[in-house]
Amino acid sequence: MVNEKMEAALNAQLNAEVYSGYLYLSMAAYFEDIDLAGFANWMRVQAEEELEHGMKFYDYIIRRGASVTLEAIEKPQTEWESPLAVFEHVLSHEKMVTGLINDLVDLAIQERDHATNNFLQWFVEEQVEEEENAMEMLAKVKLAGDDNSIIYTLNEEFATRVRTPSEE
Numbered sequence: 001m002v003n004e005k006m007e008a009a010l011n012a013q014l015n016a017e018v019y020s021g022y023l024y025l026s027m028a029a030y031f032e033d034i035d036l037a038g039f040a041n042w043m044r045v046q047a048e049e050e051l052e053h054g055m056k057f058y059d060y061i062i063r064r065g066a067s068v069t070l071e072a073i074e075k076p077q078t079e080w081e082s083p084l085a086v087f088e089h090v091l092s093h094e095k096m097v098t099g100l101i102n103d104l105v106d107l108a109i110q111e112r113d114h115a116t117n118n119f120l121q122w123f124v125e126e127q128v129e130e131e132e133n134a135m136e137m138l139a140k141v142k143l144a145g146d147d148n149s150i151i152y153t154l155n156e157e158f159a160t161r162v163r164t165p166s167e168e
């Protein structure tokens with residue numbers, strides 16, 4: 001069992017992961033609007049991964065005999081100044097999520113909930129990857145600058161991203 005404090009915090013993180021999915025889906029829609037279908041594909045895959053993260057929390061809450069409580073999902077931003085602004089947002093968002101995961105780990109340690117701490121370690125590692133990916137994407141878009149031929153090449157590259165379901 002997890003205690004009530006942990007249950008509430010895990011439910012809040014479930015909401016945050018689904019919100020991340022919603023935010024990235026909004027970014028996908030923005031890229032569709034500006035005719036960068038490859039960029040949109042990359043974001044759509046990212047959105048699916050976030051929903052998968054949310055489901056990991058959903059399943060874990062249930063496995064520990066606690067209750068899932070779904071709250072409203074905040075409306076995400078819908079417009080960005082440029083593709084560069086989108087990837088700056090992705091990186092700042094992922095850094096924020098890393099902070100949320102760190103807070104959860106702190107709480108698990110404080111509550112002496114070793115099982116939850118263990119469960120959360122997957123997310124600690126995942127956030128390293130998420131920030132790494134965001135930095136890489138940002139660097140690519142930054143290097144492209146206003147050169148439409150490079151943006152076109154990136155668009156082709158991002159069109160090839162497919163979802164790889166994470167391992168348990």
Ligand code: FEO
Pocket residue numbers: 017020049050053094097130
């Ligand atoms: Fe669920 Fe992008 O971290």
